[in-house]
Amino acid sequence: MSEESLTDEDLREIWPVLSADERLAGFHSLSRAEVHDFFLGLSASDQAQVLREMPSAERRPWIRLLEPDDAADVCQKASPAEREELIALLDEHARREVNALLAYAEDAAGGLMSPRFVRLRPDMTVDAAIRYLRRQAQAQRRVETLYYAYVLDGEQRVRGVVSFRDLFASPGDRLLSEVMHEQVITVPEDMDQEAVAEVIARHDLNAVPVVDSEGRMKGIVTVDDIVDVVRQEATEDIQKLGGMEALDTPYLQTGILAMIRKRAGWLSALFLGEMLTASAMSYYEEEIARAVVLALFVPLIISSGGNSGSQATTLIIRAMALGEVGLRDWWRIVRRELSAGLALGAILASIGLVRILVWQALFHTYGAHSARIAAAVSLSLVGVVTWGTISGSMLPFIIRRLGFDPASASAPFVATLVDVSGLVIYFNVAQVVLRGTLL
Amino acid sequence: MSEESLTDEDLREIWPVLSADERLAGFHSLSRAEVHDFFLGLSASDQAQVLREMPSAERRPWIRLLEPDDAADVCQKASPAEREELIALLDEHARREVNALLAYAEDAAGGLMSPRFVRLRPDMTVDAAIRYLRRQAQAQRRVETLYYAYVLDGEQRVRGVVSFRDLFASPGDRLLSEVMHEQVITVPEDMDQEAVAEVIARHDLNAVPVVDSEGRMKGIVTVDDIVDVVRQEATEDIQKLGGMEALDTPYLQTGILAMIRKRAGWLSALFLGEMLTASAMSYYEEEIARAVVLALFVPLIISSGGNSGSQATTLIIRAMALGEVGLRDWWRIVRRELSAGLALGAILASIGLVRILVWQALFHTYGAHSARIAAAVSLSLVGVVTWGTISGSMLPFIIRRLGFDPASASAPFVATLVDVSGLVIYFNVAQVVLRGTLL
Incomplete structure (x- = not known):
């Protein structure tokens, strides 16, 4: 690594693949102008790591560079002992703010909000408000955004909101109570961050006030924080859909042991579930012994169901996450998926039928009863695909009804469930269709 | 549906499940105050639908309510004939803007940007800039944001950016060239929206200027548009990971035929691939006939690989989408996944070993050679899981190297690939381990 010529963009690019020492060296090789932006642009876990790796005497200016909500995120990522040390480095005021934020769950509105927003009074004039904003801009202390200012009453309850544009567009002697928007959408402090993202996206907001149970305003969540939330929630859902626990850290930064742990749990659970296929198969051992040809189609049939x-399941889970589908829609979805499943099953059944008959004509692969075998496979495919479609679409509803995250209804989970029932469908269809010939 | 008591929140809630007529009735039942916000809060495809369903004489005020970038999105969603009609309803200026935007791909920076941003000159004073912003705020014509103003030279090239906060914090007689930030991150107009989202998220921007190939500023993309992009891109990736084409519309609004089409393609392709398992199995037909017990573990073993x-594959695809992993990291990932695969394989092998030996002790399920069968199954599991892990992690690299979207390396795709090779591994291991006993 040539440290001399490193720009902040270069460092950002190679950051994930550097060792701890290389990171610190790279960090120190940046110019003073670059290093601040670079540090602010890191994720909270990377910031925590940089702080951990630098000598403790150097940490103070860096943690103080962060806004209170970002400093709280860094503290969340640190061990409890480190957290104490980091908080001690803050000034009195910031320390109080960070401690208040740390009391919230990291993924709740309260854990996401910034306590630094602009407060105005309803009886202020527009001119006084603009002067006040100007003083805020010139003061050293930073607020999350100056674009929106919140008009609070004596009990800190939100009475209205004015944007900088509203203020500029209004005559200077009007009262804020006359120019403010009174319909303010707020979110409770314990609302899950995914729901906050939903509110912000649905109403196209740039910021949303967070209020406590008595309606007092505690902070604001801005849309730029929501971009991270949306990405993070999508990552968690995608990883769960892949059949594992969500990683808490980027892939390359996750230790190999932690990663194996996150994957082994679900993999073992699915394996235990899949063992039922061995039991199901041994129940039909006699049929297989009599007609080995039946065994040939087992993987084809169960994988089609899977x-x-x-x-x-993927369609429904994503539609649920986006709020397009709720628990009450289950019956509509059963009907839709029943049609879809029958149609898809019929398509695969036709392909399967053609394949078996063509192979038989060309290579005589399947013996004297090939037509019946083709019929058994095709009929089973219709049944298995329809059943797979219905169970895949209903599993997220059942899991959500039980109070768990529907994204746990991963593709592998559904496949495992459907494998066992697929075998039962297949062998029963075969018993009927092949009775008196092979079986 | 009781239309009298409907609020905009209610309507939003039930919107996806309404028929076209109910939607229009619901829309008209809202109060004048509510209906504007409601319309603006709809997705572009819903806005297009509402416009399509209302009498053409009523459309003009609604399409004119939209910002040019949103109006362009609605036109994208309409049929070419409707598009012409809608554009004709705009005023001269907006029509030019919308036509310019429609020349861009919908998912490029140019298709996402708003052409309405605040332009300033470097030789303006801070006071003059504030006066100009105030006039902009009071003018009827809306700009996307007043928070950032862009300082352009005579060739429309971006020389700097000032925020409203910078202006307020600076003495009134300073020139913009002295107070502006000169390090402006810009994106090219043809940049993919996913990459634009990445730039905005990485640098924590609220807005980013879009420039043409000669560096002239064409518009801005704001972070609130990015929230939609991030959600939409995640949805597409999730649907592809589930083994189908991405739907273009919300699940409940996708026609049943369109949905079957989106699903049938991949399902049939996977089915054709999975047919190779029938060929592989028939290659080992003789072994199965001699030792039917081997067939019992086929679903267990191939599903573990899948x-x-x-x-x-899920981990790698997501890490690629987030920019955490690039093509050049492939060798690092092979090594990681090799260790992970061996460890996970060993865990499943131990569970499998215990299961077979316990069942044998309790029920004598697997006959005289149960120990060897257990050994064959366990050894195969190590091989199949390791192979599944390696192929699953490398497939996205191969697909991306070939120039396709790595998200096409869906879980079902990988499972299908691994099923065939899993069978080959299993039967070959069994041939070696059971030689001289069962085989």
Whole structure:
């Protein structure tokens, strides 16, 4: 690594693959102008790591560079002992703010908000408000945004909001109570961050005030924080859909042991579930012994159920996460997925039928009863695909009804569920269709 | 539906499940105060639908309510004939803006930007700039944000940016060239929206200027547009990971035929791939006939490979989408996933070993050679899980190297790939371990 010529962009690019020593060296090699922006642009866990790796005497200016909500995030990422040390480095005022923020769950509105917003009084004039904003801008102390100012009453309750544009567009002698917007959308401090993101996205807001149970305003969540939330929640959902626990850190920064732990749990659970296929198969051992040809289609049939189930569960989970589908829609979805499943099953059944008959004509692969075998496979496919589609679409509803995250209804989970029932469907169809011939 | 008592929140809630007529009735039942916000809060495709469903004489005020970038989005969602009609309803100036925006791909920076931003000159004083902003605020014509103003030279090139806060904090007689930030991050007009989101998220920006190939500023993309982009891109990736084409519309608003089309393509392709398992199995037909017990573990073994592959591919695809992992990291990832795969394989192998030996002790399920069968299954599990993990992690690299979207390396795709090779591994291990006994 040539440290001399490193720009902040270069460092950002190679950051994930550097060792701790290299990171610190790279960090110190940046110019003074670059290093502040670079530090502010890091994720909270990277900031915590940089602080951890630098000599403790150097930490103070860096932690003080952060806004209170970002400093709180860094403290969340640090060990309890480090957290105490870091908080002690803050000035009195920031320390109180950070401690208040740390009392919230990291993924609640309260954990996401900044306590630094502009407060105005309803009986101020527009001119007085502009003067006040100007003083805030010139003061050293930073607020999260100057674009919106919140008009609070004596009990800190939100009476209205004015944007900088509203102030500029209004005559200077009007009262804020006359020019403010009174319909303010707020979120409670314990609202989950995913729901906050939903509110902000739905109403196209740039910021939303956070209020406590008595309606007092505690802070604001701005839309730029929401971008991170949306990305993070999507990552968690995607990882759960892939059949594992969500990683808490970027892939390359997750230790190999932590990663194996996150993956082994679900993999073992799915394996235990999948063992039922061995039991199901041994129940039909005699049939297989009599007609080995039946065994040949087992992977094809159960995977078709798994794949169609994976499609259905993925669609429903994402629609739930986006608020497009709620628990009350389940019956509509059963009907839709029943049609979809039957249609998809019929398509695969036709392909399967053609494949078996063509192979038989060309290579005589499947013996004297190939037509019946083709019929058994095709019929089973219709059943298995329809069943996979229905179970895949309903599993997220059941899991959510039980109070868990529907994203746990991962594609592998559905596939495992459908494998066992797929075998039962297949062998029962085969018993009926092949009775008196092979079985 | 009781239309009398409907609020905009209620309507928003039930919107996805309403018929076209109910939507229009609901829309008209809102009060004048509510209906504007409600319309502006709809997605572009819903706005297009509302416009389509209302009598054409009523459309003009609604399309004119939209910002040019939003009006362009609505036109994108309309049919070419409707598009012409809608554009004709705009005033001269907006029509030019919308036509310019429609020339860009919908998912490029140019298609996402607003052409309405505040332009300043470097030789203006701070006071003059504030007066100009105030006039902009009071003018009827709206700009996307007044918070940032862009300082352009005579060729419309970005020389700097000032925030409203900078202006307020600076003495009134200073020139903008002295107070502006000269390090402006810009994005090219043809940059993909996912990359624009990445730039905005990485640098924690509230807005980013879009420039053409000669560096002339064409518009700005603001962070609130990015929230929608991030959600939409995550949805597309999740649907592809579920083994289907991405839907273009919300689940409940997608017609049943369109949905079957989106799902049938991949499902059929996977089915054709999975047919290779029938060929692979028939290659080992003789072994199965001699030792039917081997067939019992086929679903267990191939699904373990599929599940571990699904985990690996999901992790890598998401890390790629977030820019945490690039093509050049492939060798690092092979090494990581090799260790992870061996460890996970060993865990499943131990569970499998215990299961077979315990069942044998309790029920004598697996006959005289149960120990060897257990050994064959366990050894195969190590091989299949390791192979599944490696192929699952490398497939996104291969697909991306070929120039396709790595998210197409869906969990079902990987499972299908691994199923065939899993069978080959299993039967070959069994041939070696059971030689001279069962086989």
